[in-house]
Amino acid sequence: MFAKNTMLKYVSFLALCSLSLIYRSEGFGQEVTKQVFIDARQLTMIGKVPHNGSSYHRLDMAAIKDLPKAVQVLATKSAGLAISFQTNSSKISAKWCTGAGGPTDNMTAIAFEGMDLYIKRDDRWQYAGVARPKAHDCNTVEIVANMAPGEKTCLLFLPTYDETISLQIGIDSAATIAPASNPFKKNIIIYGSSIVQGASASRPGLAYPARLSRETGLNFINLGFSGNAKMEASVANLISNLSMDALILDCVPNPSPEEVLARTANFVTTIRKKHPKIPIIAIQSVAREMGNFNTQVADRVLLKDRYFETKIKKLQKQDKNLYLIYADGLLGNDQEGTTDGIHPNDLGFDRMLHKIRPVIVKILSRYGI
């Protein structure tokens, strides 16, 4: 995290900004407005495991060389990271570069490589605008314009599935911008699959860990590794060495039934040794709606959930701080809650949150979190 104190340190524009002209693409009438751009690394990064590596990587690549290769690559994607800042600008823009790839067939480009902005109003985070990726590499776009005067506390969620290579935030040339404090308390790590990473939310801020943070005021850290949350021993070691107040395990979707059976106990106990009293909340896999008619898929998910339940229940006999949330009804009962029969859409995530959020909040509150 770049700025840990809450004091408003107004940044020197002469030192940090590049003066640019950007063209208004939205709104009423067309005008050319002077904007200044500030490097987001001068503001406050949130949702991130503290480390000394690249700013927009979720983990320090130099320190994770023993993790599976796919997990290493996925750790470079900026899922769950957000920039917290204050500004009195009437308009906010972004100039950012990501990797050259584009979205998978089940995601929007906005979610994959774009961003969305929230502003706090009436003690609530409210959607303010999106940064639309027009190209797959570098873009400069307006996120929101024509805002009423006054100081605003902002939160900009970074791309969930692409690597963020650079990011500058644009404001009116006469406006001020400064790092804001981290609005979220404590550290709750969520380890899981693509569903944790953010597929198929329609924009980054709708990934379920991001929604949990805004809705609870707690800091949920996104360690979702698309297709690769397989509870390997090296990943258990890595997570066990992280600082955290609680841990959520949403990692049944990716491993095979045999891997669930073989790895769950070691995964939990490895982390438990280093964190003897934190709450660990395990969640069964959401329904794979592609199993509605594909009987093999349905059987396989049920088997994995049953193996996971068996393993967690066995561990619970020795571990009073280990909890299990059952999958039943997580996505509702009309089968309309996924994009592709695998990944929840925004409706599925909303239903899932209605079920898991109160359970998570209740458990955490017992620990003073």
Next chain:
Amino acid sequence: MFAKNTMLKYVSFLALCSLSLIYRSEGFGQEVTKQVFIDARQLTMIGKVPHNGSSYHRLDMAAIKDLPKAVQVLATKSAGLAISFQTNSSKISAKWCTGAGGPTDNMTAIAFEGMDLYIKRDDRWQYAGVARPKAHDCNTVEIVANMAPGEKTCLLFLPTYDETISLQIGIDSAATIAPASNPFKKNIIIYGSSIVQGASASRPGLAYPARLSRETGLNFINLGFSGNAKMEASVANLISNLSMDALILDCVPNPSPEEVLARTANFVTTIRKKHPKIPIIAIQSVAREMGNFNTQVADRVLLKDRYFETKIKKLQKQDKNLYLIYADGLLGNDQEGTTDGIHPNDLGFDRMLHKIRPVIVKILSRYGI
């Protein structure tokens, strides 16, 4: 529509099928399965205004040359069209070609140029699988496999934003396939913007007219013209000449406030002359969440909604079959119901349906619909 009767006409495979080998990309283990492909034009097309033009166009291009150019182009996109068929195949595949373009930043490729399949079970349409577009032009993919034996009634929703150029449906070589009857009764046309056409539902079957059809058993016909539902006189003439039992107007999002003021009365009265007694249900614009902080956007939407209300209320004095649904709360109150501040996501559509569906159903029932 290709097959209007409900009798199962089992199709001669010798005449209609091309025998192909397709490779299983999903499931457990890998095997090469013989599949036969049948041209979807031999099955039942639903959700379409009857016309003599190209099978997968929503309107007959030869007959709409006086419409605005953009509307003509949009009429070639297959939004709301679906193929109804019966089969006892254990696996269903698709081989289809669309236009060469790819999705906009606020849509998934599955919604833009892919398809999704529903199967009727327990008297309800249930999600069965998606046809993922791997390329932007032509694809052959498995939609669902490993199904239990037995006859299934299927509904395959076509791409919402791309032109469907050709479509073949693949089944096991030993299986049968036949046109099914249109499962939806009556004809209710919905004229509107991108929101009607299907942006930003995550897949075609989640566009709100498609959901309305499955949930009510009524045939909602998608005349959503992205960015171009501006109530032009030529469009009013075209719609007035269509056969319909009811009409829904969700066309406030695209026109300017001045166009709403100038065109609403003429649009409604032109259609009313040809359909003196059908229910016409007008809906205000959903909230544009990009107006949460952009005061100009917020003011503009409010102005359009007010103008529309004024015009509809004036017409209602002479027209007892004209109804108005207010926009208030259509997308909920947490501002999480859109993909980009403009288009509802699946959560927004779900909230919208919870509000408008019972009102629409109640009004239609008064007319025996």
